Amino acid sequence: MKIERYDMIVVGAGPAGLSAAIEAAKQGLKTIVFDENERPGGQLFKQIHKFFGSKEHKAKVRGFKIGEELLEEAHRYGVEVILNATVIGLYPQKEVTVKIGEELRHYKGDAVLVATGASENMVNFEGWTLPGVIGAGAAQTMMNLHHIKPGKKVLMLGSGNVGLVVSFQLMQAGCEVVALADAAPRVGGYGVHAAKVARCGVPFYLSHTIVKAEGTDHVTGVVIGQVGADWNIIPGTEKHFDVDTICLAVGLSPMAQLLKQAEVQMADTKGGYVPVCTKDGATSVPGIYAAGDVSGIEEASSAMIEGRMSGAAIACYLGYMSEGEKNARMKELEAQLDTLRQGMFAPKNRGKLVEKTDEGIAVSMNLLENGFVADDEIERYPGVTHQKGIHPVIECTQNIPCNPCQDACPKGCIRIGKNITSLPAVEGKKECVGCGMCVASCSGQAIFLVKEDVEPGFGEVTLPYEFLPVPEVGERGLALGRDGREVCSCEVTKVSKAPAFDYTNLLTIKVPNEMLMTARFYKKA
Protein backbone atom coordinates (compact mmCIF):
# COMPACT_ATOMS: atom_id res chain seq x y z
CA MET A 1 0.00 0.00 0.00
CA LYS A 2 1.45 3.31 -1.07
CA ILE A 3 1.05 6.29 1.23
CA GLU A 4 1.73 9.79 -0.05
CA ARG A 5 2.83 12.41 2.46
CA TYR A 6 1.94 16.06 2.80
CA ASP A 7 2.49 18.69 5.47
CA MET A 8 -1.19 19.51 5.45
CA ILE A 9 -4.20 17.71 4.06
CA VAL A 10 -7.45 19.63 3.66
CA VAL A 11 -10.81 17.91 3.22
CA GLY A 12 -13.23 20.21 1.38
CA ALA A 13 -12.46 22.93 -1.17
CA GLY A 14 -15.09 25.39 0.07
CA PRO A 15 -14.24 28.86 1.33
CA ALA A 16 -12.89 27.50 4.63
CA GLY A 17 -10.70 24.76 3.12
CA LEU A 18 -9.27 26.86 0.31
CA SER A 19 -8.54 29.83 2.59
CA ALA A 20 -6.73 27.55 5.05
CA ALA A 21 -4.68 25.99 2.26
CA ILE A 22 -3.70 29.41 0.92
CA GLU A 23 -2.69 30.68 4.33
CA ALA A 24 -0.57 27.57 5.02
CA ALA A 25 0.97 27.41 1.55
CA LYS A 26 2.06 31.05 1.92
CA GLN A 27 4.18 29.85 4.84
CA GLY A 28 5.72 27.11 2.73
CA LEU A 29 3.64 24.08 3.74
CA LYS A 30 3.19 21.37 1.14
CA THR A 31 -0.59 21.30 0.97
CA ILE A 32 -3.22 19.20 -0.79
CA VAL A 33 -6.98 19.77 -0.88
CA PHE A 34 -9.56 17.09 -1.72
CA ASP A 35 -13.14 17.76 -2.73
CA GLU A 36 -15.76 15.28 -3.80
CA ASN A 37 -17.35 17.78 -6.15
CA GLU A 38 -16.36 18.28 -9.72
CA ARG A 39 -16.08 22.03 -9.07
CA PRO A 40 -14.17 23.77 -6.30
CA GLY A 41 -15.62 26.46 -4.06
CA GLY A 42 -18.03 24.45 -1.92
CA GLN A 43 -21.33 26.28 -1.49
CA LEU A 44 -19.85 29.30 -3.24
CA PHE A 45 -19.92 28.01 -6.78
CA LYS A 46 -23.72 27.95 -6.68
CA GLN A 47 -24.12 31.48 -5.35
CA ILE A 48 -24.84 34.01 -8.06
CA HIS A 49 -25.76 36.87 -5.74
CA LYS A 50 -23.51 39.64 -4.45
CA PHE A 51 -22.17 38.96 -0.98
CA PHE A 52 -22.40 41.07 2.15
CA GLY A 53 -19.49 42.13 4.30
CA SER A 54 -16.77 44.67 3.74
CA LYS A 55 -13.94 44.87 1.23
CA GLU A 56 -11.75 42.43 3.20
CA HIS A 57 -14.58 39.92 3.12
CA LYS A 58 -15.00 40.38 -0.64
CA ALA A 59 -18.31 42.19 -0.25
CA LYS A 60 -20.42 42.89 -3.35
CA VAL A 61 -18.53 40.19 -5.27
CA ARG A 62 -20.81 37.40 -6.46
CA GLY A 63 -20.36 34.11 -4.60
CA PHE A 64 -19.07 32.01 -7.49
CA LYS A 65 -16.53 34.74 -8.29
CA ILE A 66 -15.20 34.55 -4.73
CA GLY A 67 -14.76 30.81 -5.27
CA GLU A 68 -12.87 31.39 -8.52
CA GLU A 69 -10.63 33.99 -6.89
CA LEU A 70 -9.82 31.64 -4.02
CA LEU A 71 -8.96 28.79 -6.38
CA GLU A 72 -6.74 31.03 -8.46
CA GLU A 73 -4.92 32.18 -5.33
CA ALA A 74 -4.52 28.59 -4.15
CA HIS A 75 -2.91 27.64 -7.46
CA ARG A 76 -0.64 30.66 -7.28
CA TYR A 77 0.78 29.45 -3.96
CA GLY A 78 1.25 25.90 -5.21
CA VAL A 79 -1.67 24.22 -3.44
CA GLU A 80 -2.71 20.96 -5.12
CA VAL A 81 -6.50 20.82 -5.47
CA ILE A 82 -7.84 17.37 -6.35
CA LEU A 83 -11.49 17.26 -7.43
CA ASN A 84 -13.85 14.28 -7.75
CA ALA A 85 -11.98 13.04 -4.70
CA THR A 86 -14.13 11.77 -1.84
CA VAL A 87 -12.48 11.33 1.52
CA ILE A 88 -14.05 8.15 2.88
CA GLY A 89 -11.88 7.65 5.94
CA LEU A 90 -9.94 9.76 8.43
CA TYR A 91 -7.92 8.16 11.22
CA PRO A 92 -6.43 9.62 14.40
CA GLN A 93 -2.93 9.04 13.00
CA LYS A 94 -3.86 11.68 10.40
CA GLU A 95 -4.17 9.13 7.66
CA VAL A 96 -6.73 9.79 5.00
CA THR A 97 -8.35 7.37 2.55
CA VAL A 98 -9.55 9.02 -0.62
CA LYS A 99 -11.62 7.64 -3.45
CA ILE A 100 -10.42 9.38 -6.58
CA GLY A 101 -12.45 8.31 -9.56
CA GLU A 102 -12.46 4.51 -9.37
CA GLU A 103 -9.41 4.21 -7.19
CA LEU A 104 -8.62 4.29 -3.50
CA ARG A 105 -5.54 6.22 -2.45
CA HIS A 106 -3.90 6.76 0.91
CA TYR A 107 -2.35 9.93 2.25
CA LYS A 108 -0.76 10.93 5.50
CA GLY A 109 -0.52 14.51 6.69
CA ASP A 110 1.40 16.04 9.55
CA ALA A 111 -1.82 17.96 10.01
CA VAL A 112 -5.32 17.48 8.64
CA LEU A 113 -7.99 20.16 8.35
CA VAL A 114 -11.59 19.05 7.98
CA ALA A 115 -13.67 21.70 6.18
CA THR A 116 -16.50 19.54 4.87
CA GLY A 117 -19.25 22.11 5.35
CA ALA A 118 -22.85 21.13 5.98
CA SER A 119 -25.77 19.23 4.52
CA GLU A 120 -29.38 20.32 4.15
CA ASN A 121 -32.03 19.40 6.67
CA MET A 122 -35.28 17.76 5.66
CA VAL A 123 -38.81 17.82 7.02
CA ASN A 124 -41.44 15.12 6.75
CA PHE A 125 -45.01 15.68 5.63
CA GLU A 126 -47.46 13.62 3.68
CA GLY A 127 -46.14 13.26 0.15
CA TRP A 128 -42.59 14.49 0.90
CA THR A 129 -41.05 11.69 -1.16
CA LEU A 130 -42.91 12.72 -4.34
CA PRO A 131 -40.76 13.91 -7.23
CA GLY A 132 -40.96 17.70 -7.15
CA VAL A 133 -40.06 18.05 -3.47
CA ILE A 134 -36.48 19.27 -3.53
CA GLY A 135 -33.92 20.90 -1.28
CA ALA A 136 -32.97 24.52 -1.90
CA GLY A 137 -29.41 23.39 -2.57
CA ALA A 138 -30.62 21.02 -5.28
CA ALA A 139 -32.69 23.81 -6.82
CA GLN A 140 -29.58 25.98 -6.93
CA THR A 141 -27.51 23.24 -8.48
CA MET A 142 -30.11 22.71 -11.18
CA MET A 143 -30.49 26.40 -11.99
CA ASN A 144 -27.08 27.87 -11.50
CA LEU A 145 -24.86 24.99 -12.61
CA HIS A 146 -26.90 23.01 -15.07
CA HIS A 147 -29.23 25.77 -16.27
CA ILE A 148 -32.35 23.68 -15.73
CA LYS A 149 -35.54 25.21 -14.35
CA PRO A 150 -36.55 23.15 -11.29
CA GLY A 151 -40.25 23.73 -12.04
CA LYS A 152 -42.81 26.27 -13.15
CA LYS A 153 -44.62 27.07 -9.92
CA VAL A 154 -42.80 26.76 -6.63
CA LEU A 155 -43.63 26.98 -2.96
CA MET A 156 -40.64 27.75 -0.76
CA LEU A 157 -40.51 26.54 2.84
CA GLY A 158 -37.98 28.47 4.93
CA SER A 159 -37.43 32.20 5.39
CA GLY A 160 -33.78 32.08 6.37
CA ASN A 161 -31.21 33.59 4.02
CA VAL A 162 -31.06 30.37 2.00
CA GLY A 163 -34.84 30.30 1.45
CA LEU A 164 -34.91 34.00 0.57
CA VAL A 165 -31.90 33.94 -1.75
CA VAL A 166 -33.05 30.80 -3.53
CA SER A 167 -36.61 32.18 -3.93
CA PHE A 168 -35.17 35.21 -5.68
CA GLN A 169 -32.94 33.03 -7.87
CA LEU A 170 -35.92 30.84 -8.81
CA MET A 171 -37.71 33.95 -10.06
CA GLN A 172 -34.57 35.03 -11.92
CA ALA A 173 -34.60 31.62 -13.60
CA GLY A 174 -38.18 32.25 -14.70
CA CYS A 175 -40.13 30.25 -12.11
CA GLU A 176 -43.13 31.64 -10.32
CA VAL A 177 -42.77 31.54 -6.53
CA VAL A 178 -46.37 31.32 -5.34
CA ALA A 179 -45.63 31.70 -1.63
CA LEU A 180 -42.93 31.57 0.97
CA ALA A 181 -43.85 29.80 4.20
CA ASP A 182 -42.06 29.34 7.50
CA ALA A 183 -43.20 27.74 10.75
CA ALA A 184 -41.37 30.44 12.71
CA PRO A 185 -43.34 33.59 13.53
CA ARG A 186 -40.72 35.90 12.01
CA VAL A 187 -38.53 36.02 8.90
CA GLY A 188 -35.21 34.41 9.78
CA GLY A 189 -32.96 35.93 7.13
CA TYR A 190 -31.82 39.45 6.35
CA GLY A 191 -34.62 41.97 5.85
CA VAL A 192 -33.08 43.24 2.62
CA HIS A 193 -33.20 39.72 1.12
CA ALA A 194 -36.84 39.38 2.21
CA ALA A 195 -37.77 42.78 0.82
CA LYS A 196 -36.46 42.03 -2.66
CA VAL A 197 -38.56 38.84 -2.75
CA ALA A 198 -41.68 40.54 -1.35
CA ARG A 199 -41.60 43.41 -3.83
CA CYS A 200 -41.78 40.89 -6.67
CA GLY A 201 -45.18 39.93 -5.29
CA VAL A 202 -44.38 36.79 -3.30
CA PRO A 203 -46.70 36.50 -0.27
CA PHE A 204 -45.06 35.50 3.02
CA TYR A 205 -46.84 33.04 5.31
CA LEU A 206 -45.07 33.11 8.66
CA SER A 207 -46.22 30.67 11.37
CA HIS A 208 -47.21 28.33 8.53
CA THR A 209 -45.92 24.95 7.52
CA ILE A 210 -46.64 22.29 4.94
CA VAL A 211 -49.55 19.99 5.68
CA LYS A 212 -49.14 17.83 2.61
CA ALA A 213 -47.85 17.60 -0.90
CA GLU A 214 -50.50 16.57 -3.39
CA GLY A 215 -50.07 14.37 -6.44
CA THR A 216 -49.79 10.69 -7.32
CA ASP A 217 -46.53 10.38 -9.22
CA HIS A 218 -45.28 13.96 -8.92
CA VAL A 219 -46.20 17.12 -7.06
CA THR A 220 -49.31 18.85 -8.39
CA GLY A 221 -50.17 20.97 -5.37
CA VAL A 222 -49.40 21.78 -1.78
CA VAL A 223 -51.45 22.54 1.31
CA ILE A 224 -50.04 24.77 4.03
CA GLY A 225 -51.61 25.63 7.37
CA GLN A 226 -51.01 27.92 10.31
CA VAL A 227 -49.15 26.45 13.26
CA GLY A 228 -50.47 27.06 16.74
CA ALA A 229 -48.59 27.46 19.98
CA ASP A 230 -48.30 23.65 20.28
CA TRP A 231 -46.73 23.49 16.79
CA ASN A 232 -49.76 21.65 15.45
CA ILE A 233 -51.78 22.94 12.49
CA ILE A 234 -54.79 25.02 13.53
CA PRO A 235 -57.78 23.34 11.83
CA GLY A 236 -59.49 25.50 9.23
CA THR A 237 -56.37 27.52 8.37
CA GLU A 238 -55.31 25.25 5.49
CA LYS A 239 -54.58 26.88 2.14
CA HIS A 240 -54.02 25.15 -1.16
CA PHE A 241 -51.67 26.22 -3.94
CA ASP A 242 -51.22 24.69 -7.38
CA VAL A 243 -47.49 24.02 -7.65
CA ASP A 244 -45.24 21.50 -9.36
CA THR A 245 -42.29 22.08 -7.03
CA ILE A 246 -41.88 22.36 -3.27
CA CYS A 247 -38.53 23.71 -2.27
CA LEU A 248 -37.22 23.12 1.26
CA ALA A 249 -34.78 25.48 2.95
CA VAL A 250 -35.13 24.37 6.54
CA GLY A 251 -31.59 24.69 7.78
CA LEU A 252 -28.23 23.04 7.51
CA SER A 253 -26.44 20.52 9.70
CA PRO A 254 -22.66 20.29 10.02
CA MET A 255 -21.17 17.23 8.25
CA ALA A 256 -18.73 16.20 10.95
CA GLN A 257 -18.71 12.41 10.58
CA LEU A 258 -15.07 12.31 9.49
CA LEU A 259 -14.02 14.06 12.68
CA LYS A 260 -15.95 11.61 14.79
CA GLN A 261 -14.32 8.78 12.91
CA ALA A 262 -10.93 10.25 13.80
CA GLU A 263 -11.91 10.02 17.48
CA VAL A 264 -12.15 13.76 17.94
CA GLN A 265 -14.16 14.84 20.96
CA MET A 266 -17.61 15.89 19.75
CA ALA A 267 -20.48 17.87 21.24
CA ASP A 268 -24.16 17.59 20.44
CA THR A 269 -25.49 21.12 20.32
CA LYS A 270 -28.59 22.91 19.10
CA GLY A 271 -26.60 23.85 16.01
CA GLY A 272 -25.75 20.22 15.27
CA TYR A 273 -23.18 17.57 16.06
CA VAL A 274 -19.88 19.44 16.05
CA PRO A 275 -16.27 18.94 17.06
CA VAL A 276 -15.11 20.58 20.26
CA CYS A 277 -12.40 22.95 19.10
CA THR A 278 -10.43 26.03 20.04
CA LYS A 279 -10.75 29.39 18.29
CA ASP A 280 -8.16 28.40 15.71
CA GLY A 281 -9.90 25.12 14.98
CA ALA A 282 -7.64 22.70 16.91
CA THR A 283 -9.61 19.61 18.00
CA SER A 284 -8.90 17.21 20.83
CA VAL A 285 -6.66 15.13 18.53
CA PRO A 286 -3.31 16.91 18.04
CA GLY A 287 -2.85 17.90 14.40
CA ILE A 288 -6.50 17.53 13.43
CA TYR A 289 -8.33 20.82 12.85
CA ALA A 290 -11.81 21.90 11.77
CA ALA A 291 -13.00 25.14 10.13
CA GLY A 292 -16.09 26.58 8.47
CA ASP A 293 -19.65 25.29 8.60
CA VAL A 294 -18.50 21.86 9.85
CA SER A 295 -17.73 23.38 13.24
CA GLY A 296 -20.93 25.45 13.36
CA ILE A 297 -23.08 26.91 10.60
CA GLU A 298 -22.22 30.47 9.73
CA GLU A 299 -21.36 32.26 6.54
CA ALA A 300 -18.84 32.11 3.76
CA SER A 301 -17.26 35.31 5.03
CA SER A 302 -16.65 33.83 8.47
CA ALA A 303 -15.67 30.46 6.96
CA MET A 304 -12.87 32.18 5.04
CA ILE A 305 -11.52 33.84 8.15
CA GLU A 306 -11.80 30.67 10.22
CA GLY A 307 -9.96 28.84 7.45
CA ARG A 308 -7.15 31.38 7.52
CA MET A 309 -6.91 31.06 11.30
CA SER A 310 -6.59 27.29 11.05
CA GLY A 311 -4.04 27.63 8.26
CA ALA A 312 -1.90 29.90 10.41
CA ALA A 313 -2.34 27.68 13.46
CA ILE A 314 -1.25 24.62 11.50
CA ALA A 315 1.76 26.47 10.05
CA CYS A 316 2.79 27.30 13.61
CA TYR A 317 2.06 23.78 14.89
CA LEU A 318 4.40 22.38 12.24
CA GLY A 319 7.11 24.96 12.88
CA TYR A 320 6.69 27.06 9.75
CA MET A 321 5.70 30.13 11.71
CA SER A 322 6.88 31.34 15.11
CA GLU A 323 4.48 31.62 18.00
CA GLY A 324 4.83 35.42 17.84
CA GLU A 325 4.07 35.59 14.11
CA LYS A 326 1.07 33.37 14.58
CA ASN A 327 -0.31 35.45 17.43
CA ALA A 328 0.03 38.64 15.42
CA ARG A 329 -1.82 37.08 12.50
CA MET A 330 -4.51 35.69 14.81
CA LYS A 331 -5.13 39.11 16.28
CA GLU A 332 -5.68 40.54 12.83
CA LEU A 333 -8.05 37.74 11.83
CA GLU A 334 -9.95 37.77 15.11
CA ALA A 335 -10.64 41.46 14.65
CA GLN A 336 -12.05 40.75 11.18
CA LEU A 337 -14.19 37.92 12.51
CA ASP A 338 -15.42 40.11 15.30
CA THR A 339 -16.74 42.77 12.92
CA LEU A 340 -18.79 40.09 11.17
CA ARG A 341 -20.24 38.75 14.37
CA GLN A 342 -21.91 42.00 15.36
CA GLY A 343 -25.37 43.32 14.72
CA MET A 344 -28.85 41.86 14.83
CA PHE A 345 -27.86 38.53 13.32
CA ALA A 346 -24.83 37.99 15.54
CA PRO A 347 -24.52 34.45 16.94
CA LYS A 348 -25.44 35.80 20.38
CA ASN A 349 -28.78 37.09 19.09
CA ARG A 350 -29.90 33.84 17.47
CA GLY A 351 -33.53 33.11 18.22
CA LYS A 352 -34.01 36.43 20.00
CA LEU A 353 -36.36 39.16 18.90
CA VAL A 354 -34.34 42.35 18.51
CA GLU A 355 -36.80 45.24 18.64
CA LYS A 356 -34.46 48.21 18.35
CA THR A 357 -31.52 48.86 16.05
CA ASP A 358 -28.16 49.85 17.57
CA GLU A 359 -29.20 53.41 16.73
CA GLY A 360 -32.29 53.03 18.91
CA ILE A 361 -34.76 52.97 16.00
CA ALA A 362 -37.68 50.53 16.18
CA VAL A 363 -37.18 47.53 13.88
CA SER A 364 -39.93 47.13 11.28
CA MET A 365 -42.29 44.44 12.54
CA ASN A 366 -43.92 44.31 9.17
CA LEU A 367 -40.56 43.34 7.70
CA LEU A 368 -40.28 40.48 10.17
CA GLU A 369 -43.85 39.29 9.66
CA ASN A 370 -44.55 40.02 5.99
CA GLY A 371 -41.17 40.50 4.39
CA PHE A 372 -41.35 44.21 3.62
CA VAL A 373 -41.12 47.52 5.45
CA ALA A 374 -44.53 49.20 5.51
CA ASP A 375 -44.92 52.61 3.90
CA ASP A 376 -45.52 54.25 7.28
CA GLU A 377 -42.40 52.67 8.81
CA ILE A 378 -39.82 53.51 6.16
CA GLU A 379 -39.39 57.20 6.98
CA ARG A 380 -37.75 56.56 10.33
CA TYR A 381 -34.49 55.15 8.98
CA PRO A 382 -31.39 57.29 8.38
CA GLY A 383 -31.05 56.15 4.77
CA VAL A 384 -34.39 57.72 3.88
CA THR A 385 -34.31 61.48 3.27
CA HIS A 386 -36.28 63.93 1.17
CA GLN A 387 -34.37 66.23 -1.15
CA LYS A 388 -35.27 68.21 -4.22
CA GLY A 389 -32.68 66.86 -6.63
CA ILE A 390 -31.73 63.23 -7.33
CA HIS A 391 -30.72 61.40 -4.17
CA PRO A 392 -30.43 57.87 -2.82
CA VAL A 393 -33.14 56.29 -0.67
CA ILE A 394 -31.59 53.46 1.31
CA GLU A 395 -34.07 50.93 2.62
CA CYS A 396 -31.58 48.97 4.69
CA THR A 397 -33.13 48.87 8.14
CA GLN A 398 -31.33 46.22 10.18
CA ASN A 399 -27.82 46.11 11.65
CA ILE A 400 -26.09 43.68 9.29
CA PRO A 401 -22.36 43.35 8.63
CA CYS A 402 -22.23 45.09 5.28
CA ASN A 403 -20.85 48.34 3.88
CA PRO A 404 -20.15 48.35 0.12
CA CYS A 405 -22.65 51.19 -0.36
CA GLN A 406 -20.39 53.50 1.64
CA ASP A 407 -17.35 52.69 -0.50
CA ALA A 408 -19.34 52.88 -3.71
CA CYS A 409 -20.33 56.54 -3.56
CA PRO A 410 -17.67 58.79 -5.12
CA LYS A 411 -19.36 61.83 -3.59
CA GLY A 412 -19.47 60.66 0.01
CA CYS A 413 -23.27 60.74 0.16
CA ILE A 414 -23.51 57.47 2.12
CA ARG A 415 -22.08 56.96 5.57
CA ILE A 416 -21.89 53.83 7.67
CA GLY A 417 -18.84 54.68 9.70
CA LYS A 418 -16.27 52.45 11.35
CA ASN A 419 -18.75 49.92 12.64
CA ILE A 420 -19.86 48.01 9.56
CA THR A 421 -23.13 46.93 11.13
CA SER A 422 -24.39 50.49 11.57
CA LEU A 423 -27.32 51.52 9.42
CA PRO A 424 -26.32 53.38 6.25
CA ALA A 425 -27.22 57.05 6.46
CA VAL A 426 -27.63 59.55 3.65
CA GLU A 427 -25.53 62.69 4.11
CA GLY A 428 -27.86 65.44 2.96
CA LYS A 429 -25.10 68.00 2.58
CA LYS A 430 -23.19 66.02 -0.05
CA GLU A 431 -24.40 66.34 -3.60
CA CYS A 432 -25.52 63.18 -5.34
CA VAL A 433 -24.74 63.09 -9.07
CA GLY A 434 -27.01 60.15 -9.79
CA CYS A 435 -24.24 57.88 -11.03
CA GLY A 436 -26.03 54.79 -9.71
CA MET A 437 -22.92 53.11 -8.28
CA CYS A 438 -24.61 52.75 -4.89
CA VAL A 439 -27.68 51.08 -6.41
CA ALA A 440 -25.59 48.51 -8.27
CA SER A 441 -23.19 47.86 -5.39
CA CYS A 442 -25.80 47.17 -2.75
CA SER A 443 -25.74 43.44 -2.03
CA GLY A 444 -29.24 43.71 -0.64
CA GLN A 445 -30.71 45.59 -3.63
CA ALA A 446 -32.00 48.06 -1.09
CA ILE A 447 -30.93 51.38 -2.65
CA PHE A 448 -33.12 53.45 -4.97
CA LEU A 449 -32.55 56.83 -6.55
CA VAL A 450 -35.41 59.25 -6.38
CA LYS A 451 -35.84 62.51 -8.30
CA GLU A 452 -38.88 64.75 -8.04
CA ASP A 453 -40.39 66.89 -10.79
CA VAL A 454 -38.63 65.63 -13.89
CA GLU A 455 -41.73 67.03 -15.57
CA PRO A 456 -44.75 68.69 -13.97
CA GLY A 457 -46.25 66.29 -11.46
CA PHE A 458 -43.92 63.41 -12.31
CA GLY A 459 -40.67 62.14 -10.92
CA GLU A 460 -38.30 59.21 -11.44
CA VAL A 461 -37.29 56.17 -9.41
CA THR A 462 -34.18 54.20 -10.33
CA LEU A 463 -34.10 50.63 -9.10
CA PRO A 464 -31.79 47.60 -9.35
CA TYR A 465 -33.06 45.04 -11.86
CA GLU A 466 -31.56 41.57 -12.24
CA PHE A 467 -34.14 39.89 -14.44
CA LEU A 468 -34.35 39.04 -18.10
CA PRO A 469 -35.50 40.29 -20.51
CA VAL A 470 -34.30 43.77 -19.62
CA PRO A 471 -37.14 46.22 -20.37
CA GLU A 472 -36.72 48.71 -23.20
CA VAL A 473 -36.78 52.48 -22.82
CA GLY A 474 -40.26 53.73 -23.62
CA GLU A 475 -41.93 50.52 -22.45
CA ARG A 476 -45.02 51.04 -20.32
CA GLY A 477 -45.70 48.86 -17.34
CA LEU A 478 -46.76 48.71 -13.73
CA ALA A 479 -44.93 50.04 -10.72
CA LEU A 480 -45.14 47.70 -7.73
CA GLY A 481 -44.94 48.71 -4.09
CA ARG A 482 -42.79 47.18 -1.36
CA ASP A 483 -45.53 44.61 -0.86
CA GLY A 484 -45.50 43.65 -4.54
CA ARG A 485 -48.91 45.15 -5.21
CA GLU A 486 -49.52 47.37 -8.23
CA VAL A 487 -49.42 51.03 -7.26
CA CYS A 488 -49.59 52.87 -10.58
CA SER A 489 -48.72 52.61 -14.23
CA CYS A 490 -45.32 53.88 -15.27
CA GLU A 491 -42.94 54.31 -18.17
CA VAL A 492 -39.36 53.09 -18.41
CA THR A 493 -37.29 56.18 -19.11
CA LYS A 494 -33.76 54.84 -18.80
CA VAL A 495 -31.92 51.52 -18.67
CA SER A 496 -28.29 51.63 -17.57
CA LYS A 497 -25.88 48.77 -17.98
CA ALA A 498 -22.23 49.25 -17.20
CA PRO A 499 -19.39 46.81 -16.58
CA ALA A 500 -18.91 48.44 -13.17
CA PHE A 501 -22.48 47.48 -12.25
CA ASP A 502 -21.54 43.78 -12.59
CA TYR A 503 -24.81 42.69 -14.25
CA THR A 504 -27.10 44.64 -11.95
CA ASN A 505 -29.01 46.74 -14.47
CA LEU A 506 -30.48 50.03 -13.37
CA LEU A 507 -34.01 50.70 -14.44
CA THR A 508 -35.47 54.20 -14.23
CA ILE A 509 -39.24 54.54 -14.22
CA LYS A 510 -41.36 57.66 -14.36
CA VAL A 511 -44.19 57.81 -11.83
CA PRO A 512 -46.38 60.55 -10.31
CA ASN A 513 -44.48 62.52 -7.65
CA GLU A 514 -46.67 61.13 -4.88
CA MET A 515 -45.60 57.59 -5.80
CA LEU A 516 -41.86 58.26 -5.52
CA MET A 517 -41.72 56.81 -2.01
CA THR A 518 -43.94 53.84 -2.85
CA ALA A 519 -42.92 52.50 -6.29
CA ARG A 520 -40.12 49.99 -5.80
CA PHE A 521 -40.34 47.43 -8.58
CA TYR A 522 -41.33 47.21 -12.21
CA LYS A 523 -43.53 44.71 -13.97
CA LYS A 524 -44.25 44.61 -17.68
CA ALA A 525 -47.92 45.40 -18.28
Place this chain on the structure above:
Amino acid sequence: MFDIQEKLKEIGPYIEEADDDLLVCRCEEVTKGEIRRALHQGIFTIEEMRRYLRSGMGLCQGQTCGKLVKGIIAKELHVSPVDVYPASSRAPMRPTEMRILAEDGGVCHE
Protein backbone atom coordinates in the same frame (compact mmCIF):
# COMPACT_ATOMS: atom_id res chain seq x y z
CA MET B 1 -27.91 6.14 28.88
CA PHE B 2 -30.99 5.24 30.81
CA ASP B 3 -32.36 2.05 32.35
CA ILE B 4 -34.28 0.44 29.50
CA GLN B 5 -36.96 -1.19 31.63
CA GLU B 6 -37.59 1.99 33.63
CA LYS B 7 -37.79 4.04 30.45
CA LEU B 8 -40.18 1.59 28.80
CA LYS B 9 -42.47 1.89 31.80
CA GLU B 10 -42.25 5.67 31.71
CA ILE B 11 -43.12 6.02 28.03
CA GLY B 12 -46.05 3.62 28.25
CA PRO B 13 -47.38 1.44 25.48
CA TYR B 14 -47.08 2.12 21.76
CA ILE B 15 -50.13 4.00 20.55
CA GLU B 16 -50.71 4.26 16.83
CA GLU B 17 -50.55 7.77 15.37
CA ALA B 18 -52.22 9.06 12.21
CA ASP B 19 -48.96 9.63 10.36
CA ASP B 20 -47.25 6.38 11.33
CA ASP B 21 -47.10 5.27 7.69
CA LEU B 22 -45.03 8.35 6.77
CA LEU B 23 -41.70 7.35 5.20
CA VAL B 24 -38.83 8.77 7.20
CA CYS B 25 -35.83 7.03 5.65
CA ARG B 26 -36.55 7.01 1.95
CA CYS B 27 -33.39 5.14 0.95
CA GLU B 28 -34.35 2.07 2.99
CA GLU B 29 -38.09 2.79 3.15
CA VAL B 30 -38.48 2.89 6.91
CA THR B 31 -41.64 4.50 8.30
CA LYS B 32 -42.24 6.60 11.35
CA GLY B 33 -44.43 3.86 12.80
CA GLU B 34 -41.68 1.25 12.46
CA ILE B 35 -39.30 3.52 14.32
CA ARG B 36 -41.85 4.23 17.04
CA ARG B 37 -42.62 0.55 17.45
CA ALA B 38 -38.92 -0.29 17.68
CA LEU B 39 -38.59 2.30 20.43
CA HIS B 40 -41.25 0.54 22.43
CA GLN B 41 -39.25 -2.64 22.02
CA GLY B 42 -36.30 -0.97 23.73
CA ILE B 43 -34.30 0.26 20.73
CA PHE B 44 -33.19 3.64 22.10
CA THR B 45 -30.10 4.63 20.15
CA ILE B 46 -29.59 5.61 16.52
CA GLU B 47 -26.91 2.94 16.22
CA GLU B 48 -29.31 0.15 17.26
CA MET B 49 -32.06 1.60 15.10
CA ARG B 50 -29.76 1.46 12.07
CA ARG B 51 -28.95 -2.20 12.70
CA TYR B 52 -32.52 -3.14 13.52
CA LEU B 53 -34.44 -1.28 10.80
CA ARG B 54 -31.66 -0.21 8.41
CA SER B 55 -32.78 3.42 8.69
CA GLY B 56 -29.90 5.63 7.61
CA MET B 57 -28.03 2.71 6.03
CA GLY B 58 -28.87 3.49 2.41
CA LEU B 59 -27.33 5.55 -0.32
CA CYS B 60 -27.26 8.84 1.54
CA GLN B 61 -26.02 7.21 4.76
CA GLY B 62 -28.52 9.00 6.95
CA GLN B 63 -27.73 12.46 5.64
CA THR B 64 -31.44 13.02 4.97
CA CYS B 65 -33.18 11.16 7.77
CA GLY B 66 -30.56 11.22 10.54
CA LYS B 67 -31.89 14.33 12.20
CA LEU B 68 -35.51 13.24 11.69
CA VAL B 69 -34.96 9.83 13.29
CA LYS B 70 -33.23 11.54 16.16
CA GLY B 71 -36.23 13.85 16.60
CA ILE B 72 -38.67 10.93 16.65
CA ILE B 73 -36.57 9.05 19.22
CA ALA B 74 -36.26 12.15 21.41
CA LYS B 75 -39.97 12.90 21.30
CA GLU B 76 -40.96 9.34 22.11
CA LEU B 77 -38.45 9.06 24.96
CA HIS B 78 -39.29 12.52 26.35
CA VAL B 79 -35.68 13.70 26.09
CA SER B 80 -33.89 16.46 24.18
CA PRO B 81 -32.49 15.43 20.76
CA VAL B 82 -29.10 16.46 22.13
CA ASP B 83 -29.34 13.55 24.57
CA VAL B 84 -29.99 10.86 21.96
CA TYR B 85 -26.86 8.78 21.59
CA PRO B 86 -25.45 9.40 18.10
CA ALA B 87 -24.48 6.74 15.57
CA SER B 88 -20.84 5.85 15.25
CA SER B 89 -19.03 6.93 12.09
CA ARG B 90 -16.77 4.62 10.26
CA ALA B 91 -15.16 4.26 6.86
CA PRO B 92 -16.23 4.21 4.12
CA MET B 93 -17.99 7.53 4.70
CA ARG B 94 -19.79 7.28 1.39
CA PRO B 95 -21.13 4.15 -0.33
CA THR B 96 -18.19 2.58 -2.11
CA GLU B 97 -18.21 -0.44 -4.39
CA MET B 98 -16.59 -3.57 -2.95
CA ARG B 99 -14.44 -3.81 -6.09
CA ILE B 100 -12.87 -0.43 -5.39
CA LEU B 101 -12.27 -1.31 -1.76
CA ALA B 102 -10.78 -4.68 -2.72
CA GLU B 103 -8.43 -3.27 -5.29
CA ASP B 104 -7.26 -0.64 -2.81
CA GLY B 105 -5.32 1.35 -5.35
CA GLY B 106 -3.84 -1.77 -6.96
CA VAL B 107 -5.19 -4.03 -9.68
CA CYS B 108 -7.67 -6.74 -8.84
CA HIS B 109 -7.01 -10.12 -10.46
CA GLU B 110 -10.37 -11.74 -10.81
